[in-house]
Amino acid sequence: MKAILGRGKFPKNSIINIGGSKSESNRLLILKAQFQNITIKNLSESDDTNVLQQGLKTVNGTVNVHHAGTAMRFLTAYFAAKEGAEIILTGSSRMQERPIGVLVDALNNLGADIQYLQNEGYPPLKIKGKKLQKRNVAVQADISSQYISALMLIAPMLPNGLEITLKGKTISKPYIEMTLSLLKQIGVQANFHNNIVSISSLDKIEAIEIIVESDWSAASYFYSLVALSEDLEITLTSFSEDSLQGDAALSSIYKKLGVQTVFNTFDNSISLSKKNKQLPDSLKLNLTNTPDLAQTVAVTCFGLGIACELTGLQTLKIKETDRLSALQIELTKLGAVVHIDCASIRIRKSTQLVPNVIIETYQDHRMAMAFAPLALKTPLRINNAGVVSKSYPNFWKDLKKTGISCELLKTTP
Template sequence: MIEIRPHRIGRCRIRVPGSKSYTHRTLIAAALSDGPCTVHNPLRSQDTLLTLAALEKMGAVVADRRASIEIHGLNGRFKPCREAIYLANSGTSMRLLAGVAALGEGTYVLSGTPRMYHRPIGHLLEALNQLGIGARALEDNGCPPVEIPGGQAAGGAVAIDCSVSSQFLSSLLLTAPCTPAGMSITVSHGPVSRPYIDMTVDILKRFGIRVQREGYACFEVAGGQTYRAGSYAVEPDASQAGYFWGAAAITGGSVTVDGVSAASSQGDVGLARVLEQMGCRVDHGPGGITVTGGDLRAVTVDMADMPDMVPTLAVVAAFADGTTVIENVSHLKAKESDRLASTCAELKKMGIVAVAEDDRLRVTGGTARGASIDTYDDHRIAMSFAMAGLVTPGVRIAEPGCVEKSFPDFWQVWESLYTD
């Protein structure tokens, strides 16, 4: 348990680690490449290290240096792994690896925590089955643990439901180039979180893979392609930037996050635009994006493409005038926690009117009071509610170590807000 000290931010510059989403995808692409790869500025967090360890178990040769990670790729074919691969509660690791495991030899079992066993993966398994891959949920419930047989990934035409997660499509896209026939992928429902698909396509292109697409509806990836070995850099994480922009919004201060650009494929960079609509000033400079707080007003906003920023925005909304309506976010129920319910419950503890509905979250700004915040072993709940403690005495964060999942140095970086 830690207590957040109230503080009025002046002017700060913050540096956040590499993108979690880009790190996962870059590590997997490097492991599939035709030789040695160097990944610069990777995020080393619980989730990304689980992906790295899994790739190593599947045969990739890994050397973790101080400033980079070196991976010698397997040219699109993983080696057998007799032991179950444990992925804790990293949904990204589970979903992305479930597809590419089909490129290996033997049978792979991907396991995790009890919470992971409630996170849906059935739509991806159904798509793999369409491709002739006998993937299955071991409990026959559409959730992990899963069993993926290698040696059956020939490619072909497939339709996939992405109404729950865009990661199902990303998994197929990462797998497709290494199959003999490639894949013709049709998205039957959704997709949610579209910028994450753009990230996957971006990584494919960086590694020399050709992808044709019709928006987010159809994707054609030729088979027999090769991930090109080389040197790759991971850009700073826009999701992590959001907590510091939110801190500026709530306190009326000014925070610059270095290295983050509006040109990024990361959808979460769009939080700066939402904060601008709420009354903040946003400056896009050559070194990063600066948010300066102002008189906050409520907004109605579609966050389908920025789901990880919903708890962040909800906490900012608690200090805005009026009722903020956050729409198209039902897929947050299948995250590390049910983020609609958990965000709503903790705001209510602080005396804020918050209502979680089927597909939206309503937050009415008011006078917040201190409270002990349960984090549900969810890193984004911990980091989001830390913002509230900057202006509300008595905010205490339970189990603060859960930030290890995505931002191990969060609390150290957070302290830099107090040195302006």
């Protein structure tokens, strides 16, 4: 499917109902698999969450997570600790290029039985579930926080709980804090202090209903739209000022780009509007804690003619695609001058956008959604537009509500 985008007729204020956070939903599903009396409301409708739900129904056989990296990591840990499970865990060709050795080593050190079926350190995996008796494990913390969250989420089902020592600089720390908060919310004793995460074992919990907050990562594309507009106003539901999600940093990041966020406590919505049109010549951000915002911020800055330097992006090379390289290629098509290294991207100030460019998505949902707001500045096309279903199936429909002209065309395989 191809998306053809351009400027349309803009309403005074559009209201967008963004679905539940994929990050919260996936963590809660692993916890619900252990404690059936957890009720989850506003669950994410993303492909990743659907894949995880289906995977959790399997005890013996093959589970294919396709492109879902979170599902791969969380299910690796879950099945390793589930007695009697015998699973082949696999994914797409790209998933089989994404490293998982740090997590597998940690689990095997705890007594798990996980084998590589093809390449050492990468899926597919053969997992035989066992009772993991050991309590202590050390994990490299500067590669992916999902390895750590995967271990944290299975800690309540381990007979002796779990103590995780984090080695190196911890990246994406808000996601670890999110996992910790959800564990505490259901009644698990857990703490994170001096690079050590300690979580107690738990047999049962009181019945609890948890409402998943809407996805701040998905909200980023509407922040970008407002930033790139003259006077666009958008209301997003349902968001909290004291969010568990690290990407809630959007409100402060985009304030620098002229977007005002008003938190409406009466209905848990946020109202976005363009207020400050005196923008800086350049923007420098360390996104170690919020790497999923990098693509959106980079495209916004380019569209506004602002130079930017984004650092702390070492995880982007092992995502759905090598996101730094993909950004460089696609922004260069549009006329940008871009420099990347292993953990950063720098974009020179530019006032010219090449029109009618075709953006490739590289099987990466965030590439499609991050570039879409540029339709406010220049007509463009986005190939493989259906990839947004990975995290935000209704994205193109919601984009139209803001006034963007969006025509979706089926393409032949």
